[in-house]
Amino acid sequence: MSAVGVTKSTLLKDLRMEWRSKDAINSMLFFSLLVVVIFSFAFNPTAEQSRLIAGGLIWVAFLFAAVVALNQTWARELRNQVLDAYRVSPAPPNALFLAKVLGNFLFVVVLEALMAPLFVVFYQLRSVGPVWQLVVIALLGTWALVVNGTFFAALSIRTRSREIMLPLILFPISIPALLAMVDATTSILTGESSPDFWIKLLLVYDVIFTAVCLLLFESVLNAE
Amino acid sequence: MKPLSIAFIVFTLALLGFSTYQALFVAPTEQTMGDVQRIFYYHVPSAWVAGVCFFVNFLASVAYILKRNSDADALAAASAEVGVVFCTIVLITGPIWARPVWGIWWTWDARLTTTLVLWLIYVSYLILRHFATGSQTKLLAAVLAIFGFVDVPIVYMSIRWFRTQHPSPVMGGGENSGLDPAMLHAFLWNLLAFTCVGIILVVARYRLQQMENEVEAEHARLALAGGAR
Numbered sequence: 001m002s003a004v005g006v007t008k009s010t011l012l013k014d015l016r017m018e019w020r021s022k023d024a025i026n027s028m029l030f031f032s033l034l035v036v037v038i039f040s041f042a043f044n045p046t047a048e049q050s051r052l053i054a055g056g057l058i059w060v061a062f063l064f065a066a067v068v069a070l071n072q073t074w075a076r077e078l079r080n081q082v083l084d085a086y087r088v089s090p091a092p093p094n095a096l097f098l099a100k101v102l103g104n105f106l107f108v109v110v111l112e113a114l115m116a117p118l119f120v121v122f123y124q125l126r127s128v129g130p131v132w133q134l135v136v137i138a139l140l141g142t143w144a145l146v147v148n149g150t151f152f153a154a155l156s157i158r159t160r161s162r163e164i165m166l167p168l169i170l171f172p173i174s175i176p177a178l179l180a181m182v183d184a185t186t187s188i189l190t191g192e193s194s195p196d197f198w199i200k201l202l203l204v205y206d207v208i209f210t211a212v213c214l215l216l217f218e219s220v221l222n223a224e
Numbered sequence: 225m226k227p228l229s230i231a232f233i234v235f236t237l238a239l240l241g242f243s244t245y246q247a248l249f250v251a252p253t254e255q256t257m258g259d260v261q262r263i264f265y266y267h268v269p270s271a272w273v274a275g276v277c278f279f280v281n282f283l284a285s286v287a288y289i290l291k292r293n294s295d296a297d298a299l300a301a302a303s304a305e306v307g308v309v310f311c312t313i314v315l316i317t318g319p320i321w322a323r324p325v326w327g328i329w330w331t332w333d334a335r336l337t338t339t340l341v342l343w344l345i346y347v348s349y350l351i352l353r354h355f356a357t358g359s360q361t362k363l364l365a366a367v368l369a370i371f372g373f374v375d376v377p378i379v380y381m382s383i384r385w386f387r388t389q390h391p392s393p394v395m396g397g398g399e400n401s402g403l404d405p406a407m408l409h410a411f412l413w414n415l416l417a418f419t420c421v422g423i424i425l426v427v428a429r430y431r432l433q434q435m436e437n438e439v440e441a442e443h444a445r446l447a448l449a450g451g452a453r
Contacts, residue, residue, distance in 0.1 A: 148371070155364050159355040168351055169368060172344040173375050176382040197385055205378055212374055216367050219289060223363045 003095040010099035017076070018107065024072050028065040028111045033118065035061040040122050050123035055185030058119055059178060062112060063145060067167050069107045070149040073100050074157045083221070093218040097150065101213075104146045112138055128191030137188075137195065140202040141181035144209065148173055151213045154220050177205050229427075236420040243413035251410035263321045265411055269418035270313040271339070277307030277422065278346065278373070285369035288362060297362040298433035299426075300369060301353060304346055306425045310418075311343045334384040341379045345372040 018024055039057050043049070077083045086096060119125060127134070149170050156165035184198035247265035254261035284300035287293065318336065319329040330336065349372060353365045403411065 152368075155352070155367065158357070158360050158364060159352065160357055161355060165352065165355055169348045172341065172348045173371050175341050175344075176375065176378045179382050201378070201382055201385075208374060208378070209371075212371060216289070216370065219363060220367055223360045 003092045006091045006095035007099040007102070010096055011102050014099065014103040015106070018103075024069040024107055025110060027068050028107065029114060031068060032061045032065040032111065032115050035064065036115070036118055036122055045123065047124040047126070050125060051128075051189045052186065054119065054123050054125055054189060055182045057123075058116075058185065059141065059181045061115070062108065062142075063171075063174070063178065064167075065111060066104070066108050066142075066145050066149060067170070069104055070146070070153045070170075071163055071166055073104060073150055073153045078157065087222060093221045094214050096221070097154075097213065097217040101147050101150045104150055105142060108142050108146055109139070112142065125189065127189050129188035129195075131188070133188055133195060133199070134185065136199060137181060137184045137202065140199065140206055141177060143206050144177035144181075144202060145170075145174060147206070147210050147213055148177075151217065151220070154217070158223065177202060180205070232420070233424060236417065236424055239413070239417040239420060243410070243417040246410040246413045250406070252404060252406050254407075257325050260321060260324050263317050265414040266418075267314060267317040267321060268411065269415045270310045270317065272415060273418050273422035274307045274310035274314060274342075276419075277303040277310065277426065278342065278376075280426070281307060281346075281349075281369055282373040285366035285373075288366040289370070292363075294362065294437050295434065297366065298430050298437060300366060301433050302426045302429035304349055304353075304369070305429055306422060308343065308346050308350060309425075310422065311339065311346065314339060315343060332383075334380060337383045338376070338380045341383075342376055345375060348372075 035057075039061075043053065045053060074083070077086075086093075149166070152170045152173075153166055156162045156169065159165045180198040180201045184195035184202070187193040187195045187198070243265070247262055251262065251265070253259055280303040281300050284296045284303060287296040288300060318339075322331070323329050349365060349368050352368055353361060356364050
């Protein structure tokens with residue numbers, strides 16, 4: 001099977017499993033809903049204030065929610081020694097990795113699409129700047145979180161207390177991406193400055209870390 | 225311990241005493257900041273040692289991934305630990321200096337924030353080393369070290385943009401930058417002394433890690449021999 005074939009079949013398998021169980025998307029949705037409600041109680045912001053803090057709020061909620069999906073990525077492949085089977089098969093490791101990244105990317109993007117209206121309603125958000133740029137930021141930012149997250153999930157699955165390990169190694173590395181996402185979102189919502197630098201930074205971050213992940217995934221998969 | 229290492233340790237101790245004397249008594253008192261500026265002679269050399277340690281950690285990690293040599297991994301572990309220690313010293317001496325001079329303990333300026341993120345990344349590296357089990361530890365740690373090292377310039381760029389009010393570098397900066405020669409003298413002595421301390425710590429930790437590896441290998445060998453009986 002070609003690399004594209006492997007990616008496609010793994011991705012379709014994951015999507016089908018998620019469609020039938022809806023484990024990841026339901027827990028992510030409920031989790032970010034809780035964050036929206038709790039933050040709203042905690043800060044009780046006016047429309048003007050929420051425009052300033054919403055960027056941080058939205059992305060922190062999505063970051064924490066994404067960890068839920070990321071932690072499940074490889075866990076189900078451990079049962080029945082699927083990963084070992086994959087290791088001895090001639091299929092290219094990066095095809096498997098890309099399938100997992102694309103799957104997580106789709107889950108988190110769907111989550112963001114479903115949650116965005118709720119944020120708008122609860123925080124009375126009205127953007128001053130161009131809204132279409134928010135879509136660009138969401139796509140680039142989600143890729144930044146998910147590509148490293150999927151990779152680190154593969155790392156942390158081989159450690160003790162793996163569920164807690166993933167955020168501990170993912171968050172420090174993700175700080176520049178998170179900063180870019182939050183600041184770009186805030187500058188669009190308030191319309192005070194241009195998000196161009198942040199979008200470029202996200203693009204650079206995505207390219208660099210996608211390359212590093214693809215370079216190193218094979219050795220992580222074969223780690224023994 | 226080999227006589228050479230003992231000689232080096234004695235030399236370093238003498239050097240430390242001399243450089244401390246230079247920093248506290250010989251170097252002139254700074255005009256506006258006063259005596260508190262003398263923390264500079266510890267703050268900057270610590271940052272230098274931490275930086276070198278993290279760089280060594282990166283090189284050793286790349287070497288491990290390419291060669292799978294457990295000595296390279298021992299060096300990576302040793303340099304990361306010592307680097308975190310010196311980075312912690314930087315993060316502690318910095319606010320002590322900043323409070324009387326800037327009037328605040330902390331500001332989210334580019335270099336401070338980058339140092340803090342650097343510290344966070346390498347602490348997470350040490351946590352991973354602690355939690356990973358078995359022989360995979362070395363590879364997983366090496367992989368994370370590469371991610372951390374690649375991340376640092378991006379962190380610096382992003383935070384520079386985020387907070388542009390950072391103070392210009394004192395050394396190698398613009399026209400009015402540069403140290404008083406007497407201060408530079410004391411500074412260089414301290415830099416040398418701290419570098420020697422860093423080398424001693426890394427080498428000692430490296431040997432310890434090697435011994436741990438040997439003990440582990442011996443355990444594995446005994447277990448295999450026991451299984452064969």
